[in-house]
Amino acid sequence: MIDLHCHILFGVDDGPQTLDDSLALARALVVDGITTVVSTSHILDPPLSMQVIKEGIKTLEQEFSARGIDLKLLPGGENHYSLSIEEMRGHSINGSRYLLLEFPHNNLPSVAGDLVFTLRSAGLIPIIAHPERNGTLLRDPELLSPLIDQGALAQLTAASLAGDFGSPVHQCARYLLRKGLVHFIATDSHGADWRVPRMTAGVKEATKLIGRAAIQQLVVENPLRVVEDRDWIYE
Numbered sequence: 001m002i003d004l005h006c007h008i009l010f011g012v013d014d015g016p017q018t019l020d021d022s023l024a025l026a027r028a029l030v031v032d033g034i035t036t037v038v039s040t041s042h043i044l045d046p047p048l049s050m051q052v053i054k055e056g057i058k059t060l061e062q063e064f065s066a067r068g069i070d071l072k073l074l075p076g077g078e079n080h081y082s083l084s085i086e087e088m089r090g091h092s093i094n095g096s097r098y099l100l101l102e103f104p105h106n107n108l109p110s111v112a113g114d115l116v117f118t119l120r121s122a123g124l125i126p127i128i129a130h131p132e133r134n135g136t137l138l139r140d141p142e143l144l145s146p147l148i149d150q151g152a153l154a155q156l157t158a159a160s161l162a163g164d165f166g167s168p169v170h171q172c173a174r175y176l177l178r179k180g181l182v183h184f185i186a187t188d189s190h191g192a193d194w195r196v197p198r199m200t201a202g203v204k205e206a207t208k209l210i211g212r213a214a215i216q217q218l219v220v221e222n223p224l225r226v227v228e229d230r231d232w233i234y235e
């Protein structure tokens, strides 16, 4: 499986703090069935530079290789919605037109629709991170539909499907999945002890809802399309 959302770099955000923490997370990801992971540290203001991200990835790649950890790393970022369009472009997934977009947790800002429009007009494709954990969407999940209709994509967090964030988030995740409003399941993992990778558990739960073929699309085929920067096929 390909994980499009993961805080694997150490010492840059609320993910791992040390190299050992990153290595422990990497091992947990491999055990959870992940073969490729996109490094999506929080990109806030002032933004973490892509040079720092790429250097962090290089360091981890060398450590993985020395320790026999079989996990491919790609660059990216979790872009806060308040960043400029050009900052977001500079922190897209593996240099593609796709980027991970983070809204505040408590509400969906009134500019969300305009932002999706602007990003699409700039040739970018936003992937909305964990809509099931957003306060506004928790109350009314249907509010995600207009953003998807405008060409945004959405990423569910596997741990939400596993029930780790409580019942309302669990129910919202299940609703969005059944309604076909999500395009990816990712771990959004932060460590081996806290916010751990839960892909296997999430996929198991999701398979009961939409079946194995649809899940394959969400954890392998769609993420591969993104990291290879292929055109999205809108249905």
Ligand SMILES: [Fe+2]
Pocket (backbone or CB within 6 Å): 005, 006, 007, 078, 129, 188
């Ligand atoms: Fe995240």
